[in-house]
Amino acid sequence: MVCKYCRRIIDSNYQFCPYCGERVILETKSIKQTKPDLIGSNNTEANRFFTILLLIFVFPFGLFYMWLTRPFTKRTRWIISLAFIITSLLGFIMLIIGTSLPSYQG
Ligand SMILES: [Zn+2]
Incomplete structure (x- = not known):
């Protein structure tokens, strides 16, 4: 030098x-x-993988972990959160419809 x-x-x-x-x-x-x-960023790479695993197996906890550690961009986090909210809402609606309709009791 x-x-x-x-x-x-x-x-x-x-x-x-x-x-x-x-x-x-x-x-x-x-x-x-x-x-x-x-x-x-190296840390985030491993964290991202762990968050995806959590999201697959324990979705609510994965969602919480994702917002806590922020391995993804804000947009990705919102998309995942909205997908979770929509699916849980749909599941809830289906449950209400399923229990309120006495069509399958006969
Ligand atoms: Zn010199």
Whole structure:
């Protein structure tokens, strides 16, 4: 790497330039440190998979978990929530119709 103060080639292991004594800034390291989102996105990937599993097997809990950890975008969360509300409402209506109609008792 090249010292940005004296433009001399120095070893990348140095923290300070041996020629001018200026502090050597490791560009690659600082870029990694300014992106903590990258670690979060890896975490989200696993979390997304776990949320989908929950949504399949324990839908209400999956829905709660999804809003708590937010692995999806807001739009996706709303679509899943609305799908859950509509299906549960339909199920509820079907249950009411089924119990109120005495057609299958005979
Ligand atoms: Zn230097």
